[in-house]
Amino acid sequence: MADLLSDDEVEAQLPDDWERDGDEIVRTYEFDAYLDGVGFAAGAGGVAQDAFHHPEMTIGWREVEVRLTTHDEGGITDKDIELAERFDDLR
Numbered sequence: 001m002a003d004l005l006s007d008d009e010v011e012a013q014l015p016d017d018w019e020r021d022g023d024e025i026v027r028t029y030e031f032d033a034y035l036d037g038v039g040f041a042a043g044a045g046g047v048a049q050d051a052f053h054h055p056e057m058t059i060g061w062r063e064v065e066v067r068l069t070t071h072d073e074g075g076i077t078d079k080d081i082e083l084a085e086r087f088d089d090l091r
């Protein structure tokens with residue numbers, strides 16, 4: 001059970017290169033090649049399944065947009081922040 005973070009907590013804990021968009025945090029990762037983005041998304045999917053906390057990912061041309069929110073709580077929790085940091089470690 002993760003508690004919703006306050007606006008100040010989200011602001012303070014948001015990892016570099018991530019932004020808040022309402023009830024979500026979002027980052028667009030950029031890659032030199034399309035398949036690099038596909039590979040990143042596959043790896044992020046494995047990390048997400050391990051955490052059992054799942055992002056929305058949009059794979060585009062040499063970029064992957066990742067959106068995180070905690071559906072069960074209706075907003076942003078520590079789970080989202082922690083998973084964002086784990087995704088950043090994949091880079």
Ligand SMILES: C[C@H](O)[C@H](O)[C@H]1CNC2=NC(N)=NC(=O)C2=N1
Binds near residue numbers: 053054055070071
């Ligand atoms: C029952 C509930 O759906 C599960 O505990 C997990 C699955 N993956 C999830 N992923 C995300 N982003 N938010 C959730 O609340 C969530 N809940």
